[in-house]
Amino acid sequence: MQAKLCVAVILVAALGGCVTPAEQRAADEGRCRSYGFRQGTDPFANCLMAVDLDRSASQRARLESSFYGPGFYGPGWYPYRRW
Structure with a gap:
């Protein structure tokens, strides 16, 4: 029962920040x-x-900074991440 409640709380928190296209347009x-x-x-x-x-x-810009990180393109670096 607690697991269902925890999942519900997390779901509500995650969806609380969502904005529909109609709301964004308004x-x-x-x-x-x-x-x-x-x-x-x-x-x-x-x-x-x-x-x-x-x-x-x-x-x-937010996507690029989160993927590559600050200062990723330094001397000797390639424009892709080495895994």
Whole structure:
């Protein structure tokens, strides 16, 4: 019984940080509206695109830093990890 409870708690904690695409879109739209852009205009669409590109770049940087680690590319190193 305790194992099931432990698994349930871990599952709830893991899924608690998940954001659905609809929630992410609403947050992005709110962010662009807070900058003063009106929905349905080209600048608003550009703002949404810039926010999405920024998020993608952040995710890519976070992935690269976690995989290779800081300072991986030093003298004599190859661009792949030696296992």
